[in-house]
Amino acid sequence: MEQRLERIQHAQKRVHGTLLDYESAMAWNKAYERTLPVHFAPFDDVTRVLDALEAADIGYGAVSNNVEEYQRIKLDKSGLKRVEALVGTDTVGCPKPDPRIFHEGARQLGTGPARTMYVGDNLLVDAEGAEAAGLTGVWLNRPEAHGTPGPKDREFSGITVATLDELLPLLGLG
Structure with a gap:
């Protein structure tokens, strides 16, 4: 506040x-x-992708630069109570891109960082932060959204998607 x-x-x-x-x-x-x-409302592709992840028994969660309680309220109000694993800045005492917050997310999912994909709309804090922490960082660069892409004069060497649906083939799910 x-x-x-x-x-x-x-x-x-x-x-x-x-x-x-x-x-x-x-x-x-x-x-x-x-x-x-x-x-609060999820993008149209969120439910489809979460359904596919659940059907394939692939765990998922959220790591946020909000405090956990506030992020939980946002998820619940937007119809995403199903997101059980949640890490906020207060969970480990640091925000993204600190590696500890990403590692806690992987720990909650029961995976190691090297076996965990992190998807976010902020190039610097999410995608590059996840990669620096040893996760597979994915930059969700939605053309219609106003995330924080970062500097315009550099390219992201990792995975970039325009929708969450593009993740499914990367995970062997269609």
């Missing part, structure tokens, strides 16, 4: 030249918390 309040204060100051008082900032945050879950 503190980061969110800092962001809104930064935006407020930049646009209006003033900061919000404490009560206004807290009211804004309450409205944000009420409104945000309305917009």
Whole structure:
């Protein structure tokens, strides 16, 4: 919440030249918390791919730069309660791209890093971070989404996909 309040204060100051008082900032945050879950929804390909992974008895989970409790709320509200393995920044005390957070995800899945694929929409933090941690990093570069691709002047040497459906052939699932 503190980061969110800092962001809104930064935006407020930049646009209006003033900061919000404490009560206004807290009211804004309450409205944000009420409104945000309305917009949680997975991309269309998520359910298809999770169904295929479950049918093939391949474990999956999520590693997030949010705290675990908040990420759990987001997953549950978006209809993804089925994602059981979840690692947040508070789980191991560090954010991505620190290798420890990826290793904890692999541990929760019961796999070693070398046998674990990590898919994310941020080139630097997700794909390259996973690779540096010894996982197979996959950059999900959705044309219609606004992830954080990173520097435009470099290429990713690993796997890049535009949809999660493209993962299935890589895993021998169709």
